[in-house]
Amino acid sequence: MKDSALASSSRLGGAVISDRVVASLLEELRTGRYARCDRLPAEVDLAAELGVSRTVIRDALSEMERAGYVERVRGIGTVVNRSVLNLRSRLDQKLEYYPLIRSFGSYPHADGIQVYPIRAGEELAHNLEIEPGDEVICIKKRILADTTPVIWSVDYLPKALFNGRDYTRIDLTGSIFDILERECHQQISSNVAHLKASCGDEAIRSAMRLAPGEAMLLLDEVCFNRLCKPVMRSLSYYTNFFDFSILRKLL
Template sequence: MKKPNDAPLGGELRSQQTADRLIAELRSGLYAGSTQLPSEMELAGALGISRTVVRDALSLMEREGYLERVRGIGTLVNRDVLQVENRLDQKLEFYRMIRAAGHEAHSDHLMVTRETAPPELARRLGLTGEPAPTLVFIRRRVLADDTPVLYSTDILPLALFGGQRLDTVDFTRPIFEIVAEYCHIDVTKTLARVHAVTGSPGIRRQLGLRPEQALMQLDETCYSRLCKPVLCCQTCYTDFFDFAIVRKLM
């Protein structure tokens, strides 16, 4: 006999959905202001799900720094971590971050090109052999209302589009939506390297930077659920964004 809401979804998906729901409840819902969560059994009853799903969801939240489960005390909530909006250790699509800050997100200066893969990009994307593969470069400026806030370059193999004409693709959309819809691939993880950069003159001009203003550049390799690299992203962020990192001691 199935327990409430135990639909035939993947266990990982159910756990993530429950974790997302609990985070929302901790921020502004049933458990807003709480410094400690009820027991797994009480949570399962309140949420109408199995105790196993609750346990897995709490494990996810603990790994992300929202909780600490202490033997003999219970499940403690780190409310400072809950209040962080933009975490550099979590992949948040930048349109979503801009909207969450109360601004309208849109892009301009869009340029989509086909280019032969240089060796370093071919290596990062796991592309080997001759001739060198063709990559699609998607370059754009992103604005919050009328303020330029970042410049992004997304790079993926042309072969992932399966022969579809690129002029039929709306490249103003978030890149992960494009990859999911047109390449039928869900990106689940990214490996990111962070640099402080001045940026090229062209990027600085498009972002309207002051002479003393630096950029934070993220170079990311994005992976599918099968741990295959499918996409490289280079994003230059202005100081419009305020990021935080939650680091767990090992």
């Protein structure tokens, strides 16, 4: 495990350290020293191995438990759920198009990108907590896995997030999460998603090369920053290229 990297990150703050501990532990559970283990070592031993405090280890394990990768059982220890660990496309976690497509062994890229302003109608204004008629930037693109269209994406960002900057001079072709952080200084911390079956309109069906009668999975999401303010509405149409899972924790 990359102990020196973890130790050097201690200057960046507890949240960053625990995030890196989580990433390292997941890597070790999947392909490293714990790949055949049904439970993790005790907190004190993990802290010594990684050169971090037990508080950091405790925070990391709490995050892993919330995500369903482990369960901490009194008198037994930290038990690994390998079925959850091996899931690659979970709807209950942050979905980024490119890493998701790579996990299926394909090359992700986008085409047909359209960026233009619109005026918010009643519904969109309500979603984004802005006034009807306020300007919103609409970003549409088709995402492909190799040469196969797999996602039709539509994102709506309040123009005010750009603080008067000329959005036409900004590269809006990459990850929308990266764009929000880099250009608008907004970090998405949560979202509310509605799942629906959708046939899409004729333009979408043509772009996605759908067979007659073939439907898509539509994720209609409103994304919130760390201050619990909505900063984006996103419509993502997924084809049956994907096999999604949802973890439901009952305790």
